[in-house]
Structures are given as structure tokens and as C-alpha cells.
Amino acid sequence: MAGRGKLIAVIGDEDTCTGFLLGGIGELNKNRKPNFLVVEKETSIAEIEETFKSFLTRNDIGIILINQFIAEMIRHAIDQHMESIPAVLEIPSKEHPYDASKDSILRRAKGMFSAEDFR
Amino acid sequence: MGLSEKEECVLLDQKLLVFMDQLELLEEKRERLNSLIEQGWFSMSKARYSMGNKQVSALQYGSEMEPLVRVHTRTLESGEAEFQTKRRTLKSPEERQVEDIGPKDKEGVRRRVKTQEVPEIDQSDNKHPWTETEPAPSSKPEPNPQQDPLKWFGILVPQTLKQAQASFKQVVELSAEVATLQSAVLTTRQQLQMKQKSSSQNPDLTD
Numbered sequence: 001m002a003g004r005g006k007l008i009a010v011i012g013d014e015d016t017c018t019g020f021l022l023g024g025i026g027e028l029n030k031n032r033k034p035n036f037l038v039v040e041k042e043t044s045i046a047e048i049e050e051t052f053k054s055f056l057t058r059n060d061i062g063i064i065l066i067n068q069f070i071a072e073m074i075r076h077a078i079d080q081h082m083e084s085i086p087a088v089l090e091i092p093s094k095e096h097p098y099d100a101s102k103d104s105i106l107r108r109a110k111g112m113f114s115a116e117d118f119r
Numbered sequence: 120m121g122l123s124e125k126e127e128c129v130l131l132d133q134k135l136l137v138f139m140d141q142l143e144l145l146e147e148k149r150e151r152l153n154s155l156i157e158q159g160w161f162s163m164s165k166a167r168y169s170m171g172n173k174q175v176s177a178l179q180y181g182s183e184m185e186p187l188v189r190v191h192t193r194t195l196e197s198g199e200a201e202f203q204t205k206r207r208t209l210k211s212p213e214e215r216q217v218e219d220i221g222p223k224d225k226e227g228v229r230r231r232v233k234t235q236e237v238p239e240i241d242q243s244d245n246k247h248p249w250t251e252t253e254p255a256p257s258s259k260p261e262p263n264p265q266q267d268p269l270k271w272f273g274i275l276v277p278q279t280l281k282q283a284q285a286s287f288k289q290v291v292e293l294s295a296e297v298a299t300l301q302s303a304v305l306t307t308r309q310q311l312q313m314k315q316k317s318s319s320q321n322p323d324l325t326d
């Protein structure tokens with residue numbers, strides 16, 4: 001694993017973004033777009049989806065962290081993402097605890113089994 | 120010569136067990152990740168309580184940021200991706216230049232200009248825009264984007280904010296592990312599906 005390394009992006013509420021920026025993942029300078037989006041009440045679903053898609057097209061982002069309640073708003077866009085890089089991780093928010101049944105990755109992994117498979 | 124029916128079934132069972140183990144490990148790591156995030160929020164809330172609501176918010180974010188941690192990715196032959204974080208260490212105080220907070224020598228705002236030393240400045244001469252009373256742009260220290268994000272919130276921050284930072288640093292490390300496991304789970308699932316398809320097409324393999 002040589003090279004400079006990729007960034008970790010975050011799409012979340014203010015507390016989530018503040019926490020991860022404290023953790024040192026943030027990038028913001030005059031030339032480049034930020035690798036995070038603070039989602040507030042006024043933030044539209046279109047803006048969230050546009051930011052998510054822009055993170056997917058950037059080749060310098062390795063992991064996208066997104067609050068699960070925000071992921072629910074753009075579930076169709078997340079379900080369409082099949083590549084392994086960047087990885088999409090759904091994380092809880094203060095008001096919405098993590099629900100494994102809603103996680104795209106776990107639904108894909110667990111949904112393969114039916115009664116027929118065990119015969 | 121292909122594998123016998125029994126060997127195919129054994130391989131399928133082994134793959135299934137690997138898949139179950141990976142799922143179990145993924146759920147364990149997820150639980151730990153979520154717990155650390157909640158711990159970080161709790162510490163941040165305590166810091167906000169002592170510092171003030173607006174003191175720990177998006178208003179304090181630096182105008183320039185450089186990432187202190189990056190993730191290295193590698194794609195294996197099976198299509199599985201591996202993620203590993205690498206954190207950049209901040210320069211130690213000895214390596215960093217001592218920040219001069221006081222007025223610079225060359226800053227002329229408070230400096231009494233000695234008239235016999237200063238050459239007469241021709242008003243029409245625009246070749247030397249900088250006089251001795253004005254500092255040259257290169258002498259001003261540039262803001263260091265590699266600054267610890269903790270400093271956005273003040274010079275002396277409460278211990279709770281440092282604890283929040285420590286929690287989120289651990290979350291970042293764990294995120295890479297969870298991402299690797301997710302990729303492994305999906306790859307194993309894909310392999311299982313392919314094996315199940317091939318065994319269903321060959322009716323001899325089913326009992």
C-alpha cells in the first residue's frame with residue numbers, strides 16, 4: 001500500500017462532523033473541495049445526494065462515513081454503489097441509533113439466504 | 120479432473136462457516152465503533168457545557184485544514200479491498216519554530232522611523248511598494264494547516280474535549296477495519312452464491 005493515501009470523507013450532522021474533524025480527517029484549502037458535509041435542517045436531499053456522488057467520483061477518497069438517518073434519505077444512491085472503493089460506512093447519530101436492518105451492506109450480505117439454500 | 124461431490128460440499132460448508140465468522144466479527148467491530156462514537160459525543164457535550172454552546176461547533180472550524188490521517192487501500196485478486204489508516208505525527212515543539220507572538224522588529228507600526236536613515240521615497244516610483252515601515256509579505260508567518268484541530272477551539276481546552284478527540288481517533292482506526300471486513304463479507308457472499316449456483320446446476324451434488 002504505497003503512495004500518499006486516500007482521504008476519509010464524512011457526511012453527517014454537526015456533532016458527527018466536528019468529532020471526525022477533531023480526529024484529523026478534514027481537508028479544506030483554497031484549491032480543493034472539502035471532504036466533509038455538515039448536514040443541517042436546511043440542507044436539501046439534492047445537495048446531500050450531489051455531495052455523496054461527488055465523493056464517489058473522486059479518486060482520492062477511500063472511505064465515506066455517513067449518518068444512517070442521512071443514508072436513509074439517499075438510500076437509492078447508496079444501494080447503487082457496488083464498488084469496494086470507496087467503502088461506505090453507515091454510522092449512528094445522536095438522535096437515531098444504528099439499525100443493522102437498514103444498513104445496505106448487511107442487507108446485501110444477509111439477504112442471500114432463503115429456505116431453499118439450506119435444503 | 121474436477122472435485123468430487125463430497126469435496127464440493129465440504130468446500131461450500133467451509134465457505135459458509137468463514138462467512139458466518141466474518142459476519143460475527145463485523146457485528147462485534149460495529150458495536151465497538153458505535154460505542155466509541157457515542158463516547159466521543161458524550162465527551163464533546165461535556166466540553167460544550169463548560170466552554171459554551173457556540174465554542175464547540177462548526178463556527179470554530181479552521182479556514183484551512185490538512186488531513187492528519189489517511190487511508191491506504193489495496194485490492195486483492197478476489198476483488199476484496201483492504202483498508203489501513205496511517206496517521207501523520209505533528210511536529211514536536213522542538214522542530215517547530217517558536218511562535219513569536221509579540222510585534223516583529225521590522226513592523227513599523229510602533230517603530231519610530233529615523234528620518235536620516237530612510238531614503239526619500241519618490242511618489243512616482245512604484246518599483247518599491249514596501250517601505251521600512253511596512254513588513255514584507257514573506258516575513259509574516261503563514262498559518263500552519265497541519266495544526267492540531269484541537270487548537271481551533273482555543274489554546275486551553277478542557278480535558279473532555281481531548282477525550283472526545285481521543286475517542287474519534289480510535290473511531291477512525293476502527294472504521295478502516297470495519298471497511299475491510301465489509302468488503303470481505305461481500306466478497307465471500309459473492310463466492311458462496313457462485314458455488315451454490317454451480318452446485319444447483321449439477322443435480323448430483325445435492326443430496
